[in-house]
Amino acid sequence: MKTFSTNKLFSIVPNFLSKEIEDFWMAASIEELTAHFVYINVANIFQNLGFFGAQKYFEGESTEELKHYFIVRDYVNDRGGLLSTPETKKVLISVSTIEEGLDVALKLETELLTFYEKGYRLCSDMNDFASTERLHEFIRIQRESIGEISDLQARYNRTGNSPAAILEFDEYLGEK
Numbered sequence: 480m481k482t483f484s485t486n487k488l489f490s491i492v493p494n495f496l497s498k499e500i501e502d503f504w505m506a507a508s509i510e511e512l513t514a515h516f517v518y519i520n521v522a523n524i525f526q527n528l529g530f531f532g533a534q535k536y537f538e539g540e541s542t543e544e545l546k547h548y549f550i551v552r553d554y555v556n557d558r559g560g561l562l563s564t565p566e567t568k569k570v571l572i573s574v575s576t577i578e579e580g581l582d583v584a585l586k587l588e589t590e591l592l593t594f595y596e597k598g599y600r601l602c603s604d605m606n607d608f609a610s611t612e613r614l615h616e617f618i619r620i621q622r623e624s625i626g627e628i629s630d631l632q633a634r635y636n637r638t639g640n641s642p643a644a645i646l647e648f649d650e651y652l653g654e655k
């Protein structure tokens with residue numbers, strides 16, 4: 480458990496995170512872990528539905544989110560901070576088709592982009608340029624995720640809801 484005040488240290492050692500920005504990165508870690516668990520849950524639902532390609536795809540996404548959590552953890556550590564063990568947010572997941580799974584992913588990734596953009600403004604206003612530099616990567620990750628999911632939705636729409644075409648799409652997802 481941390482026993483020092485980051486604000487006090489920030490005034491002595493410029494590398495330390497200010498309290499406001501440490502709180503932002505703490506919130507980022509919760510967002511990433513929440514995304515990790517959401518994708519695990521979506522993958523489990525697809526396993527249950529027999530869409531094993533979608534299961535594999537969402538498991539992969541879940542692993543990516545955990546990696547993002549560790550990027551946040553490492554960054555906070557580099558800046559002399561310590562992430563406490565966060566509680567993830569409670570998210571109700573109701574998915575019964577691949578189309579709905581992609582909708583969940585798009586909403587999640589879009590909200591994360593907005594979250595990181597707000598964080599960028601905060602870090603920029605507070606002249607924490609090391610954090611803005613770190614945030615470039617997170618904003619890029621979100622832009623690419625949104626682009627990929629949008630492409631998948633376009634491809635899914637071409638199935639015309641034909642069961643055979645949806646199964647083929649499921650296989651395609653599993654190979655991504």
Ligand SMILES: [Fe+2]
Pocket residue numbers: 511514543544547591620
């Ligand atoms: Fe992420």
